Amino acid sequence: MADDFDAIVVGAGMAGCAAAIRLAQGGANVLLVERGAEPGTKNLSGGILWGHDLDRILPNWWKEMPVERHIVRKAFGMLTADRALCFTYDDPAWGQSPYVAHAVLRARTDAWLAKKAEEAGATVVASVPVEKLNWEGTRVHGIVQGGETMTAPVTLLCDGANSRLSLGTPIRPNARLDGATTELGMKEVYRLDAATLEERFQLTGDEGHAEEWICGLFPPKVMGGGFLYTNHDTISVGLILNIQSMFGTDARSPDLMERFKLHPAIARRLRGAELVEYGAKLISSGWASRPAAFSGDGWMIAGDAAGFVYSSGIVIQGMNYAVRTGLEAAETALAARSAKDHSAGRLAEYDRRLASSGVIGDFRDFEKMDRVKWNPRFYQQYPAMTAALFQRMMTETGGPKVPVRKLLDQSRRAAGMSRLRLARDAYDLYRFF
Ligand SMILES: Cc1cc2nc3c(=O)[nH]c(=O)nc-3n(C[C@H](O)[C@H](O)[C@H](O)COP(=O)(O)OP(=O)(O)OC[C@H]3O[C@@H](n4cnc5c(N)ncnc54)[C@H](O)[C@@H]3O)c2cc1C
Numbered sequence: 001m002a003d004d005f006d007a008i009v010v011g012a013g014m015a016g017c018a019a020a021i022r023l024a025q026g027g028a029n030v031l032l033v034e035r036g037a038e039p040g041t042k043n044l045s046g047g048i049l050w051g052h053d054l055d056r057i058l059p060n061w062w063k064e065m066p067v068e069r070h071i072v073r074k075a076f077g078m079l080t081a082d083r084a085l086c087f088t089y090d091d092p093a094w095g096q097s098p099y100v101a102h103a104v105l106r107a108r109t110d111a112w113l114a115k116k117a118e119e120a121g122a123t124v125v126a127s128v129p130v131e132k133l134n135w136e137g138t139r140v141h142g143i144v145q146g147g148e149t150m151t152a153p154v155t156l157l158c159d160g161a162n163s164r165l166s167l168g169t170p171i172r173p174n175a176r177l178d179g180a181t182t183e184l185g186m187k188e189v190y191r192l193d194a195a196t197l198e199e200r201f202q203l204t205g206d207e208g209h210a211e212e213w214i215c216g217l218f219p220p221k222v223m224g225g226g227f228l229y230t231n232h233d234t235i236s237v238g239l240i241l242n243i244q245s246m247f248g249t250d251a252r253s254p255d256l257m258e259r260f261k262l263h264p265a266i267a268r269r270l271r272g273a274e275l276v277e278y279g280a281k282l283i284s285s286g287w288a289s290r291p292a293a294f295s296g297d298g299w300m301i302a303g304d305a306a307g308f309v310y311s312s313g314i315v316i317q318g319m320n321y322a323v324r325t326g327l328e329a330a331e332t333a334l335a336a337r338s339a340k341d342h343s344a345g346r347l348a349e350y351d352r353r354l355a356s357s358g359v360i361g362d363f364r365d366f367e368k369m370d371r372v373k374w375n376p377r378f379y380q381q382y383p384a385m386t387a388a389l390f391q392r393m394m395t396e397t398g399g400p401k402v403p404v405r406k407l408l409d410q411s412r413r414a415a416g417m418s419r420l421r422l423a424r425d426a427y428d429l430y431r432f433f
Helices: 014-025 052-056 106-120 194-200 253-262 264-270 319-339 349-356 359-373 381-394 404-414 419-432
Strands: 007-010 030-033 069-079 084-090 123-125 132-136 139-145 148-150 154-157 182-191 207-215 224-230 234-241 274-284 299-301
Touching: 007 014, 007 139, 007 319, 014 030, 014 052, 014 106, 014 319, 030 106, 052 319, 069 264, 069 381, 084 264, 084 381, 106 123, 139 154, 154 319, 182 253, 207 253, 224 264, 234 253, 234 264, 253 264, 299 319, 319 349, 319 359, 349 359, 359 419, 381 404
Parallel strands: 007 030, 007 154, 030 123, 069 207, 154 299
Antiparallel strands: 069 084, 132 139, 139 148, 182 234, 182 274, 207 224, 224 234
């Protein structure tokens, strides 16, 4: 009996929408299934979209997509309980179109992308939570929902970080994710009229500002990074938390969020703004959260579901990798359709594409970053030490000047750091960069 579709894509996030658009553009009869009432309603990002991968399917997408602001400035810093140390990068080139990055709200962008998939010829169905894959031995032959089976020779799993379709199957033999392979993302959106927001962040027109922070203001052991991004007339503010670091402490994620927002450096940006939305979501922890394989007989896995999100605790990039891996899976499915062969051997082309497009190389490199990014000293001693150093370097007290070298040594000792530790951490950083 003929299959219902040429390809089924589960999940209308960045990965699934990009894949469905490309498949439909390539002439495939594709079904895109989303569990949310509308595409985008279940999705959450900080969210800075580095969207160049979208150029491959939607040239000039940024002119039409409901993006918020194009980013012209990025700031990066450390927070202690009451101090802030921040470096800012302003780049006039970022203000030229085509822009390098945009602040986005996923409820808008994903709904727009799903519409583009529909316009390209895909069948898009929302409010359908796919229950499981239709396994026939070692082959995946479509999906099962509500006792009904929809078949296709190839199924793309783009179902996000907590990929229930793959958990407990040969794709991801563990039935559950754990704290080592997931992080927790939290976000709140605050409304502030556009004129006040532009004045406060020194922006003109559609310019946007992004900042990311190492949070040295949490209780001992707890590790996390914070972000603040400007939208058109709202501000997105949130945290990425290391779940494991919270085990055995009495830290509660909502309290950590309050601490972050009440820090003077953050609170003054949010003054007068009104909370309009909040949410939380798991984040795959990069290479450590990868599945047993990226493709097999009748299936491929892309985006967060495959662990392709890079989070360094301060920088997070997942939407770009979701689009890229969704597109590589779609190209593989189109080639398989032409060859009338959807076997594991044929779909292994996806793995080769992941390598040649740089994704695998990036994630192997990012793995080295894990040692650095979740090093507790970066969330305790280093913010304290750096803030103490800068406080003394930048404050004129009327007394004799102390050489910076001596100040550094004093701050190091006050933070309880040995020279050897400092050298080891510096070496780890060097190895990553
Ligand atoms: C707080 C936070 C901040 C972030 N900030 C950034 C940022 O600034 N920049 C960046 O690039 N990335 C950021 N990310 C990461 C980024 O959001 C993800 O990497 C990206 O959304 C991955 O896209 P995806 O399509 O793979 O998965 P998702 O966006 O999670 O989409 C998965 C889709 O599958 C659907 N689905 C799941 N299960 C089923 C099912 N059984 N049946 C049907 N549908 C299903 C979901 O409803 C959803 O629509 C952030 C994440 C968080 C949580």
